[in-house]
Amino acid sequence: MILPHAFDLADVKSAMEGMCVQQMAYQCKYYLKDSKQASKRRSMLLSCFHTLDDCRFTLETLEIAASIVDRYFASKDGTDLASKADSSVIRLVYMTGLYTAIKVAEPSCVSPYMVRLWAGRQFSEDEVTAMESRMLQAIGWRVSNPTVTAFVQHCMALLTDEFLVVPEDKTDFETIATYQAALSVLDHSLLNVEPSVIGLAAVKNALGEDVDYAADYITMVGDLLRIDPWSEEMEQTQSKLEKCEA
Structure with missing residues (x-):
């Protein structure tokens, strides 16, 4: 076995062909309006990177979190929220994306309470779960992107x-x-x-x-x-x- 789901090179090639098709469903339009937004995105993702590293989670989870967050902000609901939200709400979106990605990709999950602690208690556990539901609906519940x-x-x-x-x-x-x-x-x-x-x-x-x-x-x-x-x-x-x- 050369990959968990593949026993030979033919299986690997077949999986790659499927991933190429699947990635099309996760395409994200470029939604950042200026360098300030781009800088904020990098800062938030770096925070997620260090959180994952501290918790010994895989860095591939960062890719899943980024995909969730980016596709949310590219959606109508995400665009509307970003236009009037303060920095704490933007942070909530990123932390929620990370929370969801961990549930998808890692063998152990974290609680909304832990996410609240990561964000310095800026928001409640209920706000985390409510934002997760909102984001998932906006991105059509697509959370298994080929990374x-x-x-x-x-x-x-x-x-x-x-x-x-x-x-x-x-x-x-x-x-x-x-x-x-x-x-x-x-x-x-x-x-x-x-x-x-x-x-x-x-x-x-x-x-x-x-x-x-x-x-x-x-x-x-x-x-x-x-x-x-x-x-x-x-x-x-x-x-x-x-x-x-x-």
Whole structure:
């Protein structure tokens, strides 16, 4: 078994094809109106990042939380709320998105009370549950988005020894790519870039100098994802990922 749900490379490829279709249902339009909103988004997601890190949750959960929050703010209800809400309400949205993402992705859940503590008691437990219901309705209850991390994991499952100069380096490559995948949510300009594109960009960055040796692998994955791995868009995405820092 090379992934929890895949027993061979054919299963991996089939799963990736399904993820490419599924990601279309989670597309988010670019909703940020100015640099102030973009800065606030980054600040809030960094807070979520550190909360997850402190609690030893996976960073992939940050991607799910960001998707929930971004799609909510891109909705009519979210746009209306953002236009008249103060910073505490905006924080409530982000903390609620994180709360929901943890329930979806982690083996252990947290309570609304814990979310209240994370936010410095700025809002009540009832406000957390009420906001969750409001957000879920606005995004059509879609909370299982294919993450960049998931694309990275599937891409790496296809990276067999024949494509590597030193096969033992694969673990390091996957660690680097997975970390870049999680941090990709911090760059607002990647908000409406498909996770499949960002995932392959992270893999290419992780391969570093070995990317030329693995050119056939990169091309094969690009064909599978139906994207051009050597395009200008890919190069721009790689550059943005390299600048993402927590």
